[in-house]
Amino acid sequence: MSLQVNVIMLGVKDVERAKAFYVDGLGCGVDQDYPGFVRVSLGEGSSMVALYEWEAAAQDAGVRAEGSGFRGVSLHHITDSRDAVDEVMRAAEAAGGTVVKAAAAAQWGGYFGYFSDPDGYLWKVTTAD
Template identity: 30%
Template sequence: MEQRISLITLGARDQSRLAAFYDALGWVRVDSPDGVIAYDLIGQTLGLYAIEKLAEDIGVPVGTLGHGAMTLAYNVRDKAQVAPLLTRAEAAGGRILRPAHDIFWGGHVGYFADPEGHIWEVAHNPFAPLAPDGSFRWNGHG
């Protein structure tokens, strides 16, 4: 597994208010029709997502996400890479929260928690292919 974080998703109880905060910092939003408010960073993207939708995607009750909920995303080049990385995470002591599956927006994802409970998403996003160096951009490179 290459060392990278592709997408940091923060579960937002008030998505508009949280977005206003990042807007006020001078961050520029990236168009996203799927309910995520996204900001491209240097080498990563920060996403703000309604906490209820985040819990639904992971397959857990909202209450288990706690305060300040987020997922760390590791994007892969191919859909077939998602399940093996989940297996590797489980073998290393992680816990599978949701196995690899196709998701409504056209990608393929799965979730695991590290031994401390930090939640990771392993994702293939066909709309945001990784650059040759593995870097991620919300709408892909090009």
């Protein structure tokens, strides 16, 4: 058996706000759209992102919905240029995201920055080298 990640589910406080961020702000395509649940496409060859109401997502998993702070998870988008990193960072901020760490050269020779979506999920945007 080969394990694959087909969909990354994010529990969000406001599905419509999250949908606007990912679709209108970052250009993702809508794959499914239901009350309380939206699944967006990140592009060919990539996993999809499901946006599910926070409380409903916790209930679905049988866990408590309370919790805050860093969850030890970040989503990564790897590009081939510094300009592409800067473009994604600008788009995320314009769409209502927060720049957590401005894009800058890294010690290892690459270039990267972090933003968070409106629900606080971290995205690292980086060059491959």
